[in-house]
Amino acid sequence: xxxxxxxxxxxxxxxxxxxxxxxxxxxxxxxxxxxxxxxxxxxxxxxxxxxxxxxxxxxxxxxxxxxxxxxxxxxxxxxxxxxxxxxxxxxxxxxxxxxxxxxxxxxxxxxxxxxxxxxxxxxxxxxxxxxxxxxxxxxxxxxxxxxxxxxxxxxxxxxxxxxxxxxxxxxxxxxxxxxxxxxxxxxxxxxxxxxxxxxxxxxxxxxxxxxxxxxxxxxxxxxxxxxxxxxxxxxxxxxxxxxxxxxxxxxxxxxxxxx
Numbered sequence: 001x002x003x004x005x006x007x008x009x010x011x012x013x014x015x016x017x018x019x020x021x022x023x024x025x026x027x028x029x030x031x032x033x034x035x036x037x038x039x040x041x042x043x044x045x046x047x048x049x050x051x052x053x054x055x056x057x058x059x060x061x062x063x064x065x066x067x068x069x070x071x072x073x074x075x076x077x078x079x080x081x082x083x084x085x086x087x088x089x090x091x092x093x094x095x096x097x098x099x100x101x102x103x104x105x106x107x108x109x110x111x112x113x114x115x116x117x118x119x120x121x122x123x124x125x126x127x128x129x130x131x132x133x134x135x136x137x138x139x140x141x142x143x144x145x146x147x148x149x150x151x152x153x154x155x156x157x158x159x160x161x162x163x164x165x166x167x168x169x170x171x172x173x174x175x176x177x178x179x180x181x182x183x184x185x186x187x188x189x190x191x192x193x194x195x196x197x198x199x200x201x202x203x204x205x206x207x208x209x210x211x212x213x214x215x216x217x218x219x220x221x222x223x224x225x226x227x228x229x230x231x232x233x234x235x236x237x238x239x240x241x242x243x244x245x246x247x248x249x250x251x252x253x254x255x256x257x258x259x
Contacts, residue, residue, distance in 0.1 A: 014107050015046040016134075017173035022061045024104070026052040027166055027186050028130045033102050038062055038107035040088050040115065041133075045075060047104065052076060060101070063087050093122040102128040109134045109178065116141065116157060117189075129187040135168060139184030145243045150184055152209045158244050159194045159201065161187035194248050201251050208239030208247075216242075216250075228257045 015021055025047055025244065027038070034056040040045070046142040051059050061076075062084045063069045069085045072078070089111065103126055107115050111131045116146045119126050133141070140149040141157050142164045142165040159162055164256075195201045203223055211219040217235040232253050234246055242250070 007044060013106075013109070013176060013178045014043045015173060016175050018049075020047070020167075020169055020173055021046045022050055022248040023167060024106075024130060024132060024184055025054075026071070027103065027184065028104050028128065029054065029187060031102075031128050031130075031186070033128045035133070036060060036082075036097050037098070038093075038097070038101050038103050039092075040103060041108050042072060043068060045072065045107065047071070047106065050205070051104070060084060062086065062091070064088075089118050091118075092200035093119075095127045097125055100125045100127055102126065104130045106132045109137075109180075112137050113153060115227060116153060120156060120160060121188060121194075127189045130162070130184070131187075131193065132169060132182050134183045135183040138185045141187075142185055142238040145246075152206055152239055155209075155244055155247055156202065159188065159248070161189050163187050194244060195251065197255055199250055200254065202253060204254070205239070205247060208242075212239055214238065225254060228256045230253055232257075245249050 035055040035058060037051065038060045039047060039051065040062050042063055044051075048061065051057060059078075060082050061072055061078065063072055064087055066085070069083065073083055076083075078184065078209055084096075104117060108165070115131075119129060125188070132138075136149065137153075138146075140151060140153050142163045143150045143154045143216055147154075164186045166184045166186055169184065169198070171177040171181060174182075204220065207223055208216050208219050215236050215238055217230065219239065220235075232250060
């Protein structure tokens with residue numbers, strides 16, 4: 001493998017174990033998805049080496065590191081349209097892929113939660129996501145109420161996607177090895193989103209978990225909700241005690257009060 005200078009600012013940890021790369025790619029293939037596929041942070045191509053062998057994918061690579069960008073250009077002979085030199089968090093996925101695209105990657109750990117929120121912003125254009133995260137983040141995305149890591153990311157992601165935690169990946173299969181284990185998850189967009197009022201849903205969930213030691217009655221006061229909200233169920237509980245379904249029903253009740 002060609003030697004690269006690892007850039008901490010990009011959160012670079014290159015996967016070097018081919019069997020794990022194959023497992024991640026297989027997790028995407030097993031969904032039956034075909035069409036545009038965007039790989040975030042391909043690095044030296046651990047996943048890309050396998051992805052390019054599947055003609056069912058119209059493969060796009062997103063790499064911000066100019067050194068790796070040049071390397072990938074030469075290695076895979078991709079045109080400019082299929083090799084995007086940009087910060088993923090600035091990409092307008094909906095405009096770039098009007099017919100939608102799936103997303104895969106060994107995501108940079110320093111922006112992994114931001115990547116999830118950016119995907120949620122464009123969820124209508126992203127039917128499938130398979131990604132590797134820091135294990136704690138992966139578990140948080142997939143966790144249910146009652147778990148110690150259950151939080152904002154859990155509820156917001158699961159409102160639009162069915163999330164499955166697939167495998168735990170040890171530190172030694174990366175170069176350089178991170179100080180933490182990693183976890184791979186798969187997200188498949190729900191046929192019918194759980195939430196019909198996304199703006200209000202985001203506000204309530206974020207406010208609830210923003211002061212997670214407080215009951216919802218106290219945590220939601222800053223939102224200036226319509227008169228009568230104080231009488232709704234669940235308000236004497238903390239956000240971490242509510243399931244996704246509870247949050248959805250709470251939003252529906254608030255909308256009924258609003259009229």
